[in-house]
Amino acid sequence: ANSFSVSYCLFLLQPVLMAPTPASMCTPLKTLNDSLSHRRRYMKHNFPINYTIRVHQKEVFKLSNINRLKLQVEGLDELVLQRLWFQVNQGVLKKIIRVLPERHPSRSYTAELERRFMDAEGVFVQSHPAEVFQQELPETIQDIWDSLTEEPNIVPESSWRFASPKSLLDNFCQTMYCLFSECFASTEAQQDYCGVSYWRKGRKKDLQPES
Template identity: 70%
Template sequence: MVQASASKCLLAGLVGLLLLVPALLATTPPGLCTALKTLSGTLTQRRRYMKHNFPINFTIMVHYEEVFKPSNISRLRLRVEELEMFVLQRLWFQVNHGVLKKVLRVLPEKHPSRRYAAEVERRFRDAEGIFVQSYPSEVFQKEFPEIIQDIWDRITEQPDGMPESSWRFVSPKSLLDNFQRTMRCLFSNCFAGADPQHGHFPESLLTPEKAASLP
């Protein structure tokens, strides 16, 4: 009788564990994955709107840290011990908030890419809102690791307070390329099965060696 009871408890425990596994794997809230996939779909048009409608070699000025690539993410994870993915995701939102503002700033109202850029920003803000609402407010009060805080401070610094060496000139398409690739890296569970040969880098594939080979 005792053995039968123990077997039932063990079976119940295994069932509970199986039910818990999907929750443990779903590190990104489902609503956020939906918003990010919608944003990713919009970004598939970036070549048409962010290259063909601009003069050859057209660039805009951004913070050095706003040239944010998968290789930057890999280096940060190597430099900061036990760096939480949540912290990198927060940094991603902050970096690209500034990037999209700068892209929109150079586009006159009647520019053929203005509506597209505004749509990308709107979908980005939708995803950002879901991200913020998906976590307790206390987690946004936690201090960043020093390296992350330094980057955060620099990208939010007023332009007048930044030396010339802190700026880079980058094409709008390159900025949105980085935007797309880092999104698929930091929220890789939303983009299961992405192909790294097409600029999509699931976290498990982003080794230091892979990052070193990226542009």
């Protein structure tokens, strides 16, 4: 009986600990990815040169942050990082929309991006048991979470950063490929979306002059 209950527990715990991306997540994430693929046009061409918006330092959420957190927090659950990803980018999208006038040519694009993001979040929440979202977060993650949800007027001056809308969406996109890599597996040799070297290449392409 003892051995039965142990293996039963392990069976129950496994999905929570390993947190594989549920297949149902891939459809809304791929739809979101379609929108994100137009980010250069809507977030770079339609904005003044060198334009930046003020965001929380934790909203500059890059692959390097993910890798640092994985090293800092022992046994860090991928699911916790996915939850953090949703929390961070919700704030990022809100801040971009807030600077766009009603009739700005990037307004409807950004609104659609937000809709698609919320669709993905809905599926994300539904595809995990409710208990998952009630689990205590590791302290480092909880600190980040708390600072993201702080009242803007009590955030210390030193915690603000200035970032271009394009760079924020680049981070949004790259961290999505890393944290939900099962949805973006390429047909070629397995790509390590979480590896910085992969994005170095991408960045080089990004810098090529456009026709």
